[in-house]
Amino acid sequence: MTTTGGAGMPHWHVSEELAGRYAAGSVPETDAWSVEKHVETCGGCAARLSAAVRVRPETGAVLDGVRAGVLAAVAAEAAPAKKPVRVAARGPVRGPARGLVRLTAPRTAAADGAPAKKPVPVAPFRFAGAATRAGRLLWAAGPALRGSWLVALVLVAVGAVALAYGAGAGEAVRPLLLVVAPVLPLAGVGLSYGRHADPMYEITAATPSGGLRLLLTRTAAVLVLSIPALTLAGAALPASAGRPGAAAWLLPGLAMTLAALALGSYVGCRTGATSIAVAWAAAVVLPVFAASPPAALAAATGAARYFAGPAAQAAWAAGALVCAALLAVRRRSFDHLETL
Amino acid sequence: MSGTEAVNTVEVRALTVRHRRTTALDAVDLDFAPGVHGLLGPNGAGKTSLIRVLATVAAPSGGRVELLGSEVGAGSDHRSRAAVRRRLGYLPQEFGYYPGFTVREFVSYVAWLKEMDAAAVPAAVERVVARVGLADRIDARVKTLSGGMVRRVGIAQAIVNSPDLLLLDEPTAGLDPEQRVEFRALIRELGRSTTVIVSTHLVEDVAAACTDVTLIEAGRIAYRSTTRELTELGGTGDGGAEQPDGNPIERGYTAALRAHRAGVANR
Numbered sequence: 001m002t003t004t005g006g007a008g009m010p011h012w013h014v015s016e017e018l019a020g021r022y023a024a025g026s027v028p029e030t031d032a033w034s035v036e037k038h039v040e041t042c043g044g045c046a047a048r049l050s051a052a053v054r055v056r057p058e059t060g061a062v063l064d065g066v067r068a069g070v071l072a073a074v075a076a077e078a079a080p081a082k083k084p085v086r087v088a089a090r091g092p093v094r095g096p097a098r099g100l101v102r103l104t105a106p107r108t109a110a111a112d113g114a115p116a117k118k119p120v121p122v123a124p125f126r127f128a129g130a131a132t133r134a135g136r137l138l139w140a141a142g143p144a145l146r147g148s149w150l151v152a153l154v155l156v157a158v159g160a161v162a163l164a165y166g167a168g169a170g171e172a173v174r175p176l177l178l179v180v181a182p183v184l185p186l187a188g189v190g191l192s193y194g195r196h197a198d199p200m201y202e203i204t205a206a207t208p209s210g211g212l213r214l215l216l217t218r219t220a221a222v223l224v225l226s227i228p229a230l231t232l233a234g235a236a237l238p239a240s241a242g243r244p245g246a247a248a249w250l251l252p253g254l255a256m257t258l259a260a261l262a263l264g265s266y267v268g269c270r271t272g273a274t275s276i277a278v279a280w281a282a283a284v285v286l287p288v289f290a291a292s293p294p295a296a297l298a299a300a301t302g303a304a305r306y307f308a309g310p311a312a313q314a315a316w317a318a319g320a321l322v323c324a325a326l327l328a329v330r331r332r333s334f335d336h337l338e339t340l
Numbered sequence: 341m342s343g344t345e346a347v348n349t350v351e352v353r354a355l356t357v358r359h360r361r362t363t364a365l366d367a368v369d370l371d372f373a374p375g376v377h378g379l380l381g382p383n384g385a386g387k388t389s390l391i392r393v394l395a396t397v398a399a400p401s402g403g404r405v406e407l408l409g410s411e412v413g414a415g416s417d418h419r420s421r422a423a424v425r426r427r428l429g430y431l432p433q434e435f436g437y438y439p440g441f442t443v444r445e446f447v448s449y450v451a452w453l454k455e456m457d458a459a460a461v462p463a464a465v466e467r468v469v470a471r472v473g474l475a476d477r478i479d480a481r482v483k484t485l486s487g488g489m490v491r492r493v494g495i496a497q498a499i500v501n502s503p504d505l506l507l508l509d510e511p512t513a514g515l516d517p518e519q520r521v522e523f524r525a526l527i528r529e530l531g532r533s534t535t536v537i538v539s540t541h542l543v544e545d546v547a548a549a550c551t552d553v554t555l556i557e558a559g560r561i562a563y564r565s566t567t568r569e570l571t572e573l574g575g576t577g578d579g580g581a582e583q584p585d586g587n588p589i590e591r592g593y594t595a596a597l598r599a600h601r602a603g604v605a606n607r
Binding site: 012034036038198199200201202203204205206207208209210214331332335 | 395396397418421422423425426428430432434435436437438449450452453454455486488494497516517518
């Protein structure tokens with residue numbers, strides 16, 4: 001980088017050597033940003049950089065792609081197209097190619113200093129835009145709602161129905177679903193909160209809502225999705241007399257989720273959720289090992305006693321209340337998120 | 341470092357931060373009043389640990405931390421800590437974002453987390469995004485922005501609530517020289533009414549933007565003075581043998597650091 005001192009703002013320019021290194025992709029990322037920012041307003045350096053990039057053989061394909069994108073964008077602007085055409089190359093573009101794409105992308109009228117056309121407000125579109133923004137904010141409120149957890153939820157719900165009707169497992173599937181159902185919200189909570197789960201953790205931790213309020217918001221998002229999905233799936237399964245109903249997992253699921261949060265106030269949500277899930281799995285599986293040869297269906301059938309009857313449900317309700325009370329007492333522990 | 345009339349907005353007494361067996365901060369005492377204050381020091385000196393405690397992200401291992409008139413250290417009241425966080429702005433050294441977020445959504449989301457009045461958020465978001473020079477990119481996805489632009493988005497989220505205490509950890513990292521000049525002007529302006537604490541390893545940031553400087557070395561306060569005094573310390577070039585071409589404040593920094601190390605060695 002060539003720097004020329006001055007009385008006012010410092011002026012620096014891209015040297016031949018720096019342009020060559022930029023073209024070769026060997027400039028550190030932060031220096032590359034500086035170069036790219038600078039050439040937006042410096043014609044001389046832009047020409048120097050362009051020349052350095054152009055002589056490299058691998059840029060030919062990128063240039064062709066950018067050219068095709070520019071032509072498509074121009075054609076789209078000329079025609080009354082309804083959908084915007086994306087000019088940027090697909091996928092991550094690194095090194096000089098990334099800068100090249102940015103440098104050669106068509107500038108908007110506003111960027112060129114020309115007065116931009118005033119957008120015509122159209123009520124339904126504006127409403128759609130606001131709804132999209134609200135949706136994205138809600139989406140961000142629950143990291144667990146993206147990715148593998150949501151896939152797991154759908155797989156369990158659809159898989160249970162498929163197993164019952166497609167594989168002929170019939171009445172045996174509902175107890176199995178009841179055993180698995182409380183674990184899914186636990187996984188969602190474990191994946192929702194804390195340094196490992198939240199890319200904005202560091203900023204979030206310094207805000208007044210970054211503690212229990214955010215944790216409960218994200219837990220609610222997990223429950224709002226998992227409760228109807230799993231309960232409806234259970235209701236769609238063949239029932240048998242004397243076995244727990246499709247909603248029998250709700251109180252156990254709530255109690256376990258609150259227990260994970262309460263335990264999480266001591267050891268972090270991920271560890272808390274994992275501990276409760278392991279304890280539940282042990283309660284389901286160990287009695288089967290103690291008796292006859294283990295089998296998933298046998299374990300599930302045996303675990304039905306944890307759900308069946310008013311006494312069991314009342315015990316879960318009491319457990320949920322105790323965990324909720326403990327969570328309220330421990331709410332301050334979520335203020336300092338460093339260890340959670 | 342504060343003036344005699346100014347009320348301290350930050351008071352730290354015997355602050356100690358330990359990471360397992362490492363002591364990041366060792367019984368540090370500090371006061372800050374409104375203005376722009378620089379935290380200088382080598383990598384690993386404890387600057388980020390101090391900023392994170394002041395941002396109420398990390399709990400101190402010991403000592404007392406009072407921000408904006410309220411105790412926020414261990415055992416402090418939950419409500420007063422929440423009240424302080426509403427008046428706090430924090431730019432971490434590194435931060436992530438949700439890939440689908442636009443600049444507007446990112447800053448709005450932080451405004452929601454800071455419990456700002458919902459009716460005031462849209463205007464506040466547009467104001468701060470314009471202030472960091474990204475008005476024309478407000479509806480662009482954050483992931484499409486350059487590193488320097490993302491840094492400016494981070495600054496926007498930090499000031500969206502017009503904080504009384506603004507904590508900036510390496511704020512000029514990734515900014516090009518022109519952006520740095522603009523940014524320093526911005527924090528000088530913010531410092532007129534706000535307590536701004538800037539952690540940086542760039543002496544030029546301190547020289548250009550800060551009214552005073554605190555030099556941290558190995559978890560201890562090595563030197564405190566106004567920026568002018570630090571510049572005067574290096575003015576003769578006596579301490580600048582390692583940086584013969586450095587400017588006076590760089591030489592002052594080197595001299596202060598060397599004097600502190602000599603003092604520690606003689607104890």
